[in-house]
Amino acid sequence: MSNFVSMLAPQMEDIDNSYVFIADSANLLIKMNNKKVTFPEIGDFGPDITKLDRTEYLGTLGGIHCFCLSLEDDLIIPDGIEFIGLRKILKLFDSGFCSVAYRAVHIANWTRKSRYCGACGNKTEKSSFERARVCKSCGNIIYPRISPAIIISVIKNGKILLAHNRRFPGNFFGLIAGFIEPGETFEDAAKREVLEEVGLEIKNIRYVQSQPWPFPDSLMIGLTAEYAGGEIRPDGEEIDKAGWYGADELPNIPDNVSIAGRLIERFAQENK
Ligand SMILES: [Zn+2]
Structure with missing residues (x-):
């Protein structure tokens, strides 16, 4: 998010050219x-929407200043503007x-x-000094919720573990992923998810990169690890198929706009 210099609204004389990101769920x-x-x-x-x-x-x-808001009935959408x-x-x-679009959708959903x-x-009501909503009746302060989840590339002898989730369409394979439970470290969550979903043990867990994923409020933490033991046993609930794939035999995988695609791409480059 290095594009952002401030979260506090500036004093602006002419804001007509500011971008406004208007969100409806994931659109x-x-x-x-x-x-x-x-x-x-x-x-x-019109400038009134900033108020x-x-x-x-x-x-x-x-x-250029950027604002976001959730679409409600009070907003008339001009011709030539449409949802995507x-x-x-x-x-x-x-x-x-x-980056701004991720932030906009996440925050607009949170305010709604x-x-x-x-x-x-x-x-x-909106806090006057921080990104929060405040209840004047009881003093409760509500911050945007961010739900961290791990996603992990597990490597064994130059091959990557790919799994087919029952919710994925067709013959589409991805990485093991799951939300972090209260009290867990990234490493705890990674070990638990890999064991639960495919029955394997892992070691040498390393952080690689992260990606905000506002569907609706996740932060994906991309990790890599080495195989440490066990035989692949898909849990049958989330995962119905899984296997080890070399860089030259990858199945249908996510594209690199998602962190899953980037982690698989990274593996492929390192194992040409
Ligand atoms: Zn309250």
């Missing part, structure tokens, strides 16, 4: 501008825009789900 509004796809600007809707309780300032991208799935955005825009206090049921 965002985009604008066609002379056949070029871009994001809407504040001027398309809405659910509008959040995101930071700047290339010096976040996954498509990952393919259409560069990494700077994608945090309008009422989970402790006392009263309405919340």
Whole structure:
């Protein structure tokens, strides 16, 4: 997220050209501008939308201010502006825009789900000084929820462990992944998930990279590890098939907009 310089809304005289990321679940509004796809600007809707309780300032991208909000009935969408799935955005825009899009969808969903206090049921309002919603009735403070999950490439003798999840379409293989349980380290979660889903033990777990994944609020922590023991036994619940694959015999795998694809690509490059 190095594109962002600040999370606090600046004093702005002319904000018409600021980007506004308007989200509905896992979709965002985009604008066609002379056949070029871009994001809407504040001027398309009017500056009043920056004053809405659910509008959040995101930071700047290339010096341009960015805001987000969730789509509600009070917003009239001008002609030429339409919804597109976040996954498509990952393919259409560069990494700077994608980072803002991730943040926008995550935060817009959070503001929509945090309008009422989970402790006392009263309405919340935006904090004046931090990214939070505050319940004035009971003092509850609600921060955006981020759910960390590990995703791991396990290597054995130059081959990678790939698994078919029952929810995946067709003959599509990915990496073992799962949410971190309360009280677990990254390593604990990785060992548990690999053991639970395919019955294997792993060692030498290393961090590789991470990726925000707002479907709806995950942070994927990409790890790698070596095989340490056991025979592949898919759990039958989530995983129905799994196996070891060399770099030159990879099945149908995720593309590299996802961290799964990048971890597999990294393995393939290291094992040409
Ligand atoms: Zn409350």
